[in-house]
Structure formats: C-alpha cells, structure tokens
Amino acid sequence: MVELRQLRYFVAVAEELHFRRAAERLFISTPTLSQQIRAIEREVGGPLLIRGSQGVELTSAGEVLLKSARGVLEAAETALRETRMVANPERSVFRLGVVNGAPTWLPARIEALLKSRQPGARVVLTGGPSVDQVRLLDREDVDLAVLRMPIRLPDHLTSTAIxxxxxxxxxxxxxxxxxxxxxxxxxxxxxxxxxxxxxxxxxxxxxxxxxxxxxxxxxxxxxxxxxxxxxxxxxxxxxxxxxxxxxxxxxxxxxxxxxxxxxxxxxxYVAVWRPAARNSAMHTVAEALSSGIRFAP
Missing domain, CATH: 3.40.190.290 (D-Maltodextrin-Binding Protein; domain 2)
Known part of the structure; x- marks a missing residue:
C-alpha cells in the first residue's frame, strides 16, 4: 500500500522533474527519495518516471498518479487539520509555506526563530509556487508563507522582507x-x-x-x-x-x-501572513520578523 508520505515524495519529483531539487524541497536525501519512488513503482507495477542524465519525465502512468495524488494529499491535509482543531485546539503547530526554489536555510532559520521562543512548537513545511502559497494562506492551510517579491498580494495579507x-x-x-x-x-x-x-x-x-x-x-x-x-x-x-x-x-x-x-x-524573500489568524505560533514569528530580523546563509 502506498503511503501518504510516498505520494508527497512523488508529487515533488513530478513537479520539479529532478531528484536533487525535489529532495531539497522535501528536506530529505536524494538516495532516500529515489528509494521511495522505486517502492511506489513496485507497488503500482510499472515505471512512473523516465530517468535521464538531465532530469526525469513522467510516463503516462505517472501523469495519472500525479493528478490523483494531488487530490488525495489535499483531502488528507484537510481531514487532519479539521480533526486537530477539534481534538486539541491549543496544540502549537506552525504550518510554514515555502515557495519552490527558496534556499533551504531560510525555512530552517524561521523554525529556529520559533523554537527559540516556543520550544515545544512543531513546524510543518509545505512547498509550492507563489500563487499556490497565497491560496493556502487564504484557506488557512498555512500560517505563514515565504514568497519572492515583487508579488501582488491581497489587502488582507501582511508582509515583511526577511x-x-x-x-x-x-x-x-x-x-x-x-x-x-x-x-x-x-x-x-x-x-x-x-x-x-x-x-x-x-x-x-x-x-x-x-x-x-x-x-x-x-x-x-x-x-x-x-x-x-x-x-x-x-x-x-x-x-x-x-x-x-x-x-x-x-x-x-x-x-x-x-x-x-x-x-x-x-x-x-518576504514572509506573508494573515493578521486575523489565531495561531499563536504564527503571531510569535510574525512579531519577531516585523521587528527587522533579516536572515543570511
């Protein structure tokens, strides 16, 4: 049975069309990612990717799985989020959206900033293009997103350069x-x-x-x-x-x-958030970033 974690790995490779860049986006090693993709291929009974020296391409089966996998992952995230809100409304979970291609040290700095102020906080990362990150903010699927400027943002979102x-x-x-x-x-x-x-x-x-x-x-x-x-x-x-x-x-x-x-x-790179959101971890990070903190490699 293919796990949700493996579907996330496959979607990242399918969107990046490159194992190393997908691994950086997922914050895992390239060999681990390659091993998990092979496990999915064994489960479905055929190749999902055509591997080449310059990257990868999706097979017909890979195209089908990509479309379905995105729907499954979105449904799973929605189910988990709604269940957590009912089961433990005070739990400190910080959902950080990161635009594709952002340096890996940037979300790491934000996580370190949060945990220096709320040691028990748990950080969940979500990668994707800028337009998707804005939509996730609007749907409250992420608490704060790292985007590239310039970008036109809705009036109800606040941003600061980081x-x-x-x-x-x-x-x-x-x-x-x-x-x-x-x-x-x-x-x-x-x-x-x-x-x-x-x-x-x-x-x-x-x-x-x-x-x-x-x-x-x-x-x-x-x-x-x-x-x-x-x-x-x-x-x-x-x-x-x-x-x-x-x-x-x-x-x-x-x-x-x-x-x-x-x-x-x-x-x-800017941090973007919804001031009206109620997540305490988000407000902790947003307040710190608004004070003028700037990150570097």
Missing part, C-alpha cells in the same frame, strides 16, 4: 562565456535568456528583466518559457542560451554559474 539572494548567470559548460570567472552586463548583449512564463509571476518576471536592463544587459528574451527546474534541465542542451539563478545551481549537472558584476540581480 532575506535577499543574489542571482547570477546559469549556462551550459559549453557556452562561450563559461570560461569567464565573472560576467559583465555588456557581455550578455543579444544572449537568449530563458525564463519562467510571465503569467506565472508577472511582477517578479518584469523585475528581473528590469534589473538586467538597468545594469546594461541587453538580453534577448527567449520564446521558450518554462519552470526553473525545466530550465536547468534544458540549458545543458542549449549552449547558446542562459538563465538566471542563485549560486546553488552551480552543482547542477552540465551547468556553470557565474556572478554578474559589478551589480548582481537581487531577489527579495
């Missing part, structure tokens, strides 16, 4: 600029830049392009648009294209990361 991360240039090892230690904006003239679809996060998309052009990087926006995970899988096969990413992408197979000098592109 960290910044430098973005540099990610490219194939075969790219002509890969031999350089740093990248200057002028060297990016007419370079094909692959980004996520603007509809997914229009404010962030426009901010990144504006920062590049403000620094003199006259890039050519690619007609191809895809998730960050898909971009990292594609770049090794597109030696003429580039992407934006943090130094954490340097370990991705077939890629190199180079800082943009003298002024890097910066992305700001």
């Amino acid at each position: 960290a910044e991360e430098e973005l540099g240039i990610v490219m194939s090892r075969e790219h002509p600029l890969a031999t350089r230690d740093t990248i200057e904006p002028a060297q990016l003239r007419d370079q094909e830049l692959i980004m996520f679809a603007r509809d997914a996060a229009p404010e962030l998309h426009d901010s990144m392009l504006a920062q590049l052009r403000d620094r003199g990087a006259a890039v050519a926006l690619s007609e191809s648009a895809m998730s960050h995970a898909q971009m990292l899988s594609l770049l090794p096969m597109r030696p003429a294209a580039i992407g934006l990413g943090s130094s954490r992408t340097a370990s991705a197979p077939g890629l190199v990361w180079r800082p943009l000098q003298p002024r890097p592109v910066l992305v700001t």
Whole structure:
C-alpha cells in the first residue's frame, strides 16, 4: 500500500522533474527519495518516471498518479487539520509555506526563530509556487508563507522582507562565456535568456528583466518559457542560451554559474501572513520578523 508520505515524495519529483531539487524541497536525501519512488513503482507495477542524465519525465502512468495524488494529499491535509482543531485546539503547530526554489536555510532559520521562543512548537513545511502559497494562506492551510517579491498580494495579507539572494548567470559548460570567472552586463548583449512564463509571476518576471536592463544587459528574451527546474534541465542542451539563478545551481549537472558584476540581480524573500489568524505560533514569528530580523546563509 502506498503511503501518504510516498505520494508527497512523488508529487515533488513530478513537479520539479529532478531528484536533487525535489529532495531539497522535501528536506530529505536524494538516495532516500529515489528509494521511495522505486517502492511506489513496485507497488503500482510499472515505471512512473523516465530517468535521464538531465532530469526525469513522467510516463503516462505517472501523469495519472500525479493528478490523483494531488487530490488525495489535499483531502488528507484537510481531514487532519479539521480533526486537530477539534481534538486539541491549543496544540502549537506552525504550518510554514515555502515557495519552490527558496534556499533551504531560510525555512530552517524561521523554525529556529520559533523554537527559540516556543520550544515545544512543531513546524510543518509545505512547498509550492507563489500563487499556490497565497491560496493556502487564504484557506488557512498555512500560517505563514515565504514568497519572492515583487508579488501582488491581497489587502488582507501582511508582509515583511526577511532575506535577499543574489542571482547570477546559469549556462551550459559549453557556452562561450563559461570560461569567464565573472560576467559583465555588456557581455550578455543579444544572449537568449530563458525564463519562467510571465503569467506565472508577472511582477517578479518584469523585475528581473528590469534589473538586467538597468545594469546594461541587453538580453534577448527567449520564446521558450518554462519552470526553473525545466530550465536547468534544458540549458545543458542549449549552449547558446542562459538563465538566471542563485549560486546553488552551480552543482547542477552540465551547468556553470557565474556572478554578474559589478551589480548582481537581487531577489527579495518576504514572509506573508494573515493578521486575523489565531495561531499563536504564527503571531510569535510574525512579531519577531516585523521587528527587522533579516536572515543570511
């Protein structure tokens, strides 16, 4: 019988299309994640993923399981949340939403902050894109979410900046600029830049392009648009294209990361919450973050 934990693992791999990035999102090791996916495949009697050197793809069976798994996990979370509220309304559980691709040290710092003030608190992490995190906040499925700015938020949500991360240039090892230690904006003239679809996060998309052009990087926006995970899988096969990413992408197979000098592109992470929420752990964290705390690696 497939467990809920295994379904969460499978959904993460299916969304990231990469075992290492999925493992980072789940805060487990890559070998453990791979072992659990194989266990699911044995249970269903066939492959769910096509594994390759650049990442993974879903099989037809994997597509079916992904759709069903999301529904099962959502139903299970709802059932647990409602039961806990009745069984133990005073229990201190802090549900932290984290946008996909956020550095792993950021939720770890928030958890440490909470436990320094409420040692008995239990932290539950939920990953997902920004639009999903906002929806989870509205449904009170998470108490506080870590998102990237800029993003348009509903008026009933409050936010505060908590960290910044430098973005540099990610490219194939075969790219002509890969031999350089740093990248200057002028060297990016007419370079094909692959980004996520603007509809997914229009404010962030426009901010990144504006920062590049403000620094003199006259890039050519690619007609191809895809998730960050898909971009990292594609770049090794597109030696003429580039992407934006943090130094954490340097370990991705077939890629190199180079800082943009003298002024890097910066992305700001914010904590977002509903002031009207009644969770005491959330208010403890929100009050501390609002005092001006900033996190760094």
